[in-house]
Amino acid sequence: MTTANAKVDKENLLYRMGFLTRRWRQVLDGAFQSLGVTDAAWRPLLHLHHMGDGIRQKDLAASLGIEGPTLTRILDQLIAKGLVERSEDASDRRAKLLTLTPKGRTMVTEITGKVSALEHELLDGFSEPEINQISAFIERLEHRLQETRSRLKG
Structure with missing residues (x-):
């Protein structure tokens, strides 16, 4: 690879990462169609699972x-499907607390199982050092991005 090509690749790296992310979400959307959930539905379910029951809707x-x-529109659909419950926060009646229902927990288990299988399939051809290297790179890039966001805010 020449220096000129290296520069072009560096300039396109974040674009390519964004494109990769969009393609990954398309693969996930296709995989989750059989579960009856869309991108708009599975992402909130996974975030709620990771953040824990009883979180505020705004969080x-x-x-x-x-x-x-x-x-709110997405949650209304998830509530109608029996996957999420919304309740009032006793300390602030304006705030709404969210909880996964048993059916929602089952859905999260199915979603994470599909994600795990797809990740295994996609990453199977890569060595552990390669995966560790890209993981470390992404972590550093996330940190730099956060620094940039903070600087631009203020």
């Missing part, structure tokens, strides 16, 4: 990077 929206009204 879930922040974690997902979406606006409150958008999340």
